[in-house]
Amino acid sequence: MSVTKSHHNLDVVHHGIVLISDENSTSRSSRLLLSKDELCIQVNDDGTAEPEExxxxxxxxxxxxxxxxxxxxxxxxxxxxxxxxxxxxxxxxxxxxxxxxxxxxxxxxxxxxxxxxxxxxxxxxxxxxxxxxxxxxxxxxxxxxxxxxxxxxxxxKPAQSLQPDSTLDQLFDGRSTRSNKAQSESRFSDSKWQQHIDGREKKWKTLTSLPLAMAYVTRYLWGTDNIRSNSFEVRAVDGRSSGIVHCEDTSALEQWIAHISKHILSLNHKSIKMSNKYLHQSEQISYIGWVNEYLNDDDQEELKIRWQPRFLILKGSDVCFFDVPPLNSEDLNKCVYLYKCYDVAVKQVPNTSPRRDKRDNCFLIETPIQIPNHYLSFESPSGFELFEQAYYRTVYNTVSQMQSRTFACNFEERPSGIVFDIKQGISLYDIPTKSYIWQYRFRDLQAVADDGKLCVQLSFTDDRSLNSDKIEVKDIECEDVVTVVFNLHSFVLAKIVSTDPDYLKSNRYVGNAED
Incomplete structure (x- = not known):
């Protein structure tokens, strides 16, 4: 049972009776109270708990x-x-x-x-x-x-967060009343909730309250692609778990996930605004949120899990991967992986295409060094959409500030520089003559191909070409060929957005993992 109702004294936006189980499938009837910033778990106060501590x-x-x-x-x-x-x-x-x-x-x-x-x-x-x-x-x-x-x-906080060891053991522990005295003194327990069942008054006591800021809600069994039936789990930023929450039907499940996810997003947005007050304009945060990463074979062998939660942040021009959310400015410098947004490619893996397992809403973040390439999954399509739009906006802002990038290369066996400029387009600078020998607009670019090692081929529409198809092909050799290609894609994207601000709304998927 789940009910949406306003209780002004507790600021509860949603509440209901559920079953909560631990990893051993031991279940207990509980009540969930959702406020704008906390999820409160209550159990029946039957007076059997030991009073002494x-x-x-x-x-x-x-x-x-x-x-x-x-x-x-x-x-x-x-x-x-x-x-x-x-x-x-x-x-x-x-x-x-x-x-x-x-x-x-x-x-x-x-x-x-x-x-x-x-x-x-x-x-x-x-x-x-x-x-x-x-x-x-x-x-x-x-x-x-x-x-x-x-x-x-x-x-x-830096280590236990989102690990598969539920702190909900206390739900099935006779000492839970005593060990959670601090939580019971929260605003949810200012007045005991009561419910009349079969003519009897039922009292509830607060077991624990999970903060929703930077929390994580999932329907998947931990570390797997197996989705739970009509149940979910919430993990707080400090690692505490709600346990597995079992709803009576799909409708109740969807209501709970929608309400909880909405408030997590709202609190995350507030966290971004607060953090940005103390960050330089070039280091502003545009996105924070949880995503799951598919682990490589070595990781699977040791941990016996296939998926690991990562906390993803877009900060300035950086794409940052964390094991746990950074809680202060010092933690922001302790990411597991760090990339420049223009040095990577984001490519969706369509649900209709072959995937690594049964998880949906998957995408790749490809890097120039090939390993690691990150195979990631969001809990919902909307999660991917939010990240994708934030990522493209980050690329646009970064490239607009950067204006141009030049990469050393060889063209027709001459030392050169390939130049990407947001205003001038794509041009080749010949070092011996210190002059530009050709230049094209971004709109003239028809195709890009590379061998992943040394060579990249650019095809341009050129009305001056003597070829019947009016296509000019430029073969370039460079050491960082993947970086060059990813940067070119970033400049093309930024140019498109600059000429059509509504592009991000009408063209969600710029990259595709099948390409």
Whole structure:
């Protein structure tokens, strides 16, 4: 059941009763409350939860000794974050546990566990690199002293975000009331919600609230191309998960996804506006959002997943890939991949064409270095459309500011420079004579072909040509042939947009992966 209703005191825009399950398929009836900036999960307040919090404190203070034994040709299978850096003493926290590897198979380690000892040696005051070296030098077996903290999420923002380890375990934990006291004090719990069922009054308590800014909603099973039936999952920027939310029918599912996605987009737009106040005009952000990337075979073998969420940002002239959203200006410089928008090509993979698996809304970001070429997928067609239009607008703004680019080349065995100029078009500069030997408008360009290595062929319409078809073909040799071709496409696009501002509205797909 899902209902759209206004509750002015809580600013709820949508609410409903759902089933929420964890990765072990354990399900529990819950209520979702959606506001403009949070998704709140509530459970029935039956009064059975233990009132004291003493056991939580004891559990957090207790040190567990966990022995991990390496497999041949593998590591321990975990990643850590934290440490003493720049006068900040952060706990060393387990941020990733890789499926199928020793840390996962031992069954005694969890995302959020803090490591306090390595082989009986305290790591208090140690830096991240020092602890990594201790683990590496441990040989094939290591004994970790770990403690469980229920409030470690703030330390995991750079690492746990969007990993397939749901923090919703607390939904099925008798201690959930105590461990979520902080969340229960949120604005959603200012007054308890009540519902009359079978003549009885049913009370709800807030279990957790997920911020929607830069959150991620998906219908896919984690890391796969298998779509869930009438269910979805929301992952917050800090890595917390809603669990798998099961709706009663397709209509309710579509309503929830539409409402949540709408507010995520609205909050992301506000984040962009706030960030741009502190960024130079040439570094303005035009797009932020989640996309999934198809992993290569090596990644699949280790992680046993095929798709990895990436946070994509268009900033100034840059296309930036992040594992997790950057939360400050320093994080903006820590992207996984960085490309200039005019040095890459965006090509849609039509749903009717062969794809790598069953995921829809796929596209390629091709790079001059060939590897990596990024095979990506959005959750919906509208997601791709938003990114595509932002990308083409970014290319137009960047090329308009840049005006021209020149690439060294050889033409008819003479050292030359191929020049792309937003005003003058395409021309060839002969270095020995220091003069331009031919020039064409962008509109004269009929075809571009290249061998991906050294040669590019440009075909122009030329009324002065002696050829019967009035086509002049120019063969050029250059070292960065793919970069040259991608830049040419960017200049052509910018020129089209400059002469026809409505082009982006009427021609969504400039590139096609079948071309």
């Amino acid at each position: 003493a056991k939580d404190i004891l559990m957090e203070n207790a040190t567990r000794q966990v022995v991990i034994v390496k497999k041949p040709d593998s590591g321990f299978g975990l990643s850590i974050k934290g440490g003493s850096e720049n006068a900040q003493n952060m706990p060393i926290v387990i941020s990733k546990i890789f499926k199928g590897l020793p840390a996962d198979e031992c069954g005694e380690l969890f995302i959020g566990d803090a490591i306090v000892e390595v082989n009986g040696i305290s790591i208090e005051g140690q830096s991240h690199d020092e602890v990594v070296n201790m683990l590496k030098s441990s040989g094939d077996q290591v004994t970790l002293g770990v403690r469980h903290f229920t409030h470690m999420t703030p330390f995991l």
